[in-house]
Every structure is written in structure tokens, then in C-alpha cells.
Amino acid sequence: MFKRALAAAALVAAAFTATPAHAQATLDAVRARGQLVCGIHTGVAGFAQPDSRGEWQGMDVDLCRGLAVAIFNDATRVRFVPLSSATRFTALGSGEIDVLFRTSTQTMLRDTTLGLRHAVTYFYDGHGFIIRSNLGVRQVRELNGATICLIQGTTNEQVTADYFRSINVPFRPVLFERLDQVVPALIAGRCDAFGTDASQLAGVRSTMQTPAQWTILPERFSKEPYGAYVRRGDDNWLDIVRWYTYAVIEAEEQGVTQANAEQQRATSTNPNTRRLLGVTPELGESLRLDRNWIFNIVRSIGNYGEIYERHMGERTPVALPRGPNNLWTNGGLIYALPLR
Ligand SMILES: N[C@@H](CCC(=O)N[C@@H](CS)C(=O)NCC(=O)O)C(=O)O
Structure with a gap:
């Protein structure tokens, strides 16, 4: 009972x-x-x-x-x-x-x-990365030991970690809460790359003062x-x-x-x-x-x-x-x- x-x-x-x-x-x-x-x-x-x-x-x-x-x-x-x-x-x-x-x-x-x-x-x-064009990187795997800006609580955090682990290449993540903190960090060179969904990379690039100075690498790493x-x-x-x-x-x-x-x-x-x-x-x-x-x-x-x-x-x-x-x-x- x-x-x-x-x-x-x-x-x-x-x-x-x-x-x-x-x-x-x-x-x-x-x-x-x-x-x-x-x-x-x-x-x-x-x-x-x-x-x-x-x-x-x-x-x-x-x-x-x-x-x-x-x-x-x-x-x-x-x-x-x-x-x-x-x-x-x-x-x-x-x-x-x-x-x-x-x-x-x-x-x-x-x-x-x-x-x-x-x-x-x-x-x-799909997840992608943006870099400064003069970094001279063509493929994401070349970002060996690079500092990569990411946003907390996103799928992008995990996708990036998974990819670099899978190719056994080290990178240094720098985490932010908001995009309006990442963009100045990118401009100031605090990170070599920023990883997020490609559509948002396009949005970010479009708001840069000189979009041509920024390259969205063509590879996609996930379904989003x-x-x-x-x-x-x-x-x-x-x-x-x-x-x-x-x-x-x-x-x-x-x-x-x-x-x-x-x-x-x-x-x-x-x-x-x-x-x-x-x-x-x-x-x-x-x-x-x-x-x-x-x-x-x-x-x-x-x-x-x-x-x-x-x-x-x-x-x-x-x-x-x-x-x-x-x-x-x-x-x-x-x-x-x-x-x-
Ligand atoms: N699609 C991804 C990420 C979506 C996303 O919003 N990413 C960036 C924007 S690039 C972000 O988190 N921004 C936070 C903010 O600026 O408040 C997810 O669902 O986790």
C-alpha cells in the first residue's frame, strides 16, 4: 500500500x-x-x-x-x-x-x-570560420595552435573542439558571451579566427569596416x-x-x-x-x-x-x-x- x-x-x-x-x-x-x-x-x-x-x-x-x-x-x-x-x-x-x-x-x-x-x-x-585575409591560411587544419574565438553555450563550441581533436591539432579557445564582444576581439587581433554558423559569419563580415580584409574559409564542419x-x-x-x-x-x-x-x-x-x-x-x-x-x-x-x-x-x-x-x-x- x-x-x-x-x-x-x-x-x-x-x-x-x-x-x-x-x-x-x-x-x-x-x-x-x-x-x-x-x-x-x-x-x-x-x-x-x-x-x-x-x-x-x-x-x-x-x-x-x-x-x-x-x-x-x-x-x-x-x-x-x-x-x-x-x-x-x-x-x-x-x-x-x-x-x-x-x-x-x-x-x-x-x-x-x-x-x-x-x-x-x-x-x-553549417559551422565555419572567419579569419583575417592576410593570415594566409587556406584550410582550417592550418590553424595549428591558433587562438579561436567562440561563443559560450553554442553548438559551435563543441563542433570546433570535436574537429580539432579529430585531426589531432591543438588550438586555444577564447570564450565570449556575446557577438558584440567577439567582433572587437577579432579586430584587435586577440583571436586568429572566429568559429560560428556560416550565415552569421556572413553577417559579421558585412558589418566589418573593410569586409575584403576578412575571409570566410569555405569548409563547413557541421549541420546547423x-x-x-x-x-x-x-x-x-x-x-x-x-x-x-x-x-x-x-x-x-x-x-x-x-x-x-x-x-x-x-x-x-x-x-x-x-x-x-x-x-x-x-x-x-x-x-x-x-x-x-x-x-x-x-x-x-x-x-x-x-x-x-x-x-x-x-x-x-x-x-x-x-x-x-x-x-x-x-x-x-x-x-x-x-x-x-
Ligand atoms: N546555431 C548555434 C549558434 C547560434 C549563435 O547565436 N551564435 C552566436 C552568434 S555569431 C552567438 O551565440 N551570439 C551570442 C550573442 O551575441 O548574444 C547554436 O544554436 O548554438
Whole structure:
């Protein structure tokens, strides 16, 4: 009897750990607050960076805004919380933010051990290194005994250590918490190289005074697929974040753009497009959202390709070719599960 009571108590305790007070109700909490709270990067070109008016800009930032549109039909109903790599997951776990769109790689151990869930891959990246061009290094293995700047709490820390160990070449890591500490250290020559995701290297290089003096070495050392993270235990919220991300991609697949969404909604006879744009209501209803949620999102932030072009396309300083972040129909990896 006693044993059984103990087992029952353990079950209850386990249920409490797995289902904290704020679980199961994120959408309701966001609605009641009148605002989404979104965790983003502290500042990296292309994903999240304040512009000259102090307004956040970037792909992660727009994905936060689009989620606010899905819920409120208002892109301004979002508060951004810039987070370092080391603090981002605890901030989510503790309920400080509702969702994390922050250049965060999806890995098995992050998924299984942090009390969090990651949603959909919205950006495919890989780890690389940047060096001063006149260092004369062509391959990373030549960085023998080099000092390498890294950021604490990133996958990049581990990827770098793993690589140099695997080729039995020594290096000296110098750890920082934030990118805005690494860049001055690089410029001052405190480190010979900086290792992080290649897209962020492109962002860093684009903000250097003389980008040509900096070289991003061509090798890639890991898979760094980015996904949004949410807390475990709130399936409805995970569904929203997951299908929201697919919707942004699906809009590009179907050729629905910021400019033509209105007309497509009025005239399209394609059942997929009619569902996507809320002419028939089932997609929004299934998530407890307005039937026009995707229409509103696309009108507000555009489809995936439009977001990409705006923040890292050829006409931006980041100028990152789409490569794996092209649609699967164009030879890339970006692929939405069917919205039906
Ligand atoms: N994708 C990697 C790293 C992402 C990342 O954000 N890296 C750098 C930016 S280059 C960073 O941590 N910056 C911290 C900051 O500036 O706050 C991960 O998920 O661990």
C-alpha cells in the first residue's frame, strides 16, 4: 500500500515537472497579455539587428512578427527579448518568453534533455570560420595552435573542439558571451579566427569596416538547422509554431506573395490556395486561430522567399546565396508539410 502511494506521489511529481504551471495555455496567456514575447539574438545581421531607428530587423525578428499576426492580426503586438546563447533556453523554460526564434540549431540532446521542443527547420546552416585575409591560411587544419574565438553555450563550441581533436591539432579557445564582444576581439587581433554558423559569419563580415580584409574559409564542419523552440507540455502552442512556420514556406511554394495575396484570395480556384488563404476555414480553425491567419501573415511579412530576400538576399549587405535554403522545388531543402 505504502509502496503504491509512493509510486503515485512520484507520478504526480513527475507530472508537475513535465507540466509546469504555464504549460497548456501559452496561446491563452499570450491573448490575455495582448502581446507575444519572442526571444531573439542580441544582434547579428540577417537574423536580428536594430536598424538606425532602433527597430529590430531580420529573419528571426520577422518570424516573431508573423506569429504575432497569426494571433492578433497585428505585427506590432510582439515584445522582443534579446538573449545570449548561454541564457536563451533557460529564459524559455522559465516562462520569460513564449517562443524562441534565435539562430538555434536543432539537435537531439536539446530536444530530449532541456524540457523544450523544437518546431520546424526554417534555415539550414553549417559551422565555419572567419579569419583575417592576410593570415594566409587556406584550410582550417592550418590553424595549428591558433587562438579561436567562440561563443559560450553554442553548438559551435563543441563542433570546433570535436574537429580539432579529430585531426589531432591543438588550438586555444577564447570564450565570449556575446557577438558584440567577439567582433572587437577579432579586430584587435586577440583571436586568429572566429568559429560560428556560416550565415552569421556572413553577417559579421558585412558589418566589418573593410569586409575584403576578412575571409570566410569555405569548409563547413557541421549541420546547423535552425528551428523555433517552445516549452514542452503545450501541444496546441507547438502546433501553432510548427504550422505557422510551414505556412510561411507553403505560401512561397504556392506563389502567394505580399503583393498578390489579396488577388489570389479573391480569384484563386486552386483548393490548396483557397485553404491557405482562408477562403475555406479549416486550417485556422484547427489551431484556434482566425481563418485568415495565413493571408494576414503573408500580407504583413511576406512569404519565406520574400523574408529571405529582405534580410539576406543579394541586395542586402549579408548577400547570402539561398543554397540549401531554397525551396525543394528549386534544389534546396526548404519543404513544407502539406497544409490540408
Ligand atoms: N546555431 C548555434 C549558434 C547560434 C549563435 O547565436 N551564435 C552566436 C552568434 S555569431 C552567438 O551565440 N551570439 C551570442 C550573442 O551575441 O548574444 C547554436 O544554436 O548554438
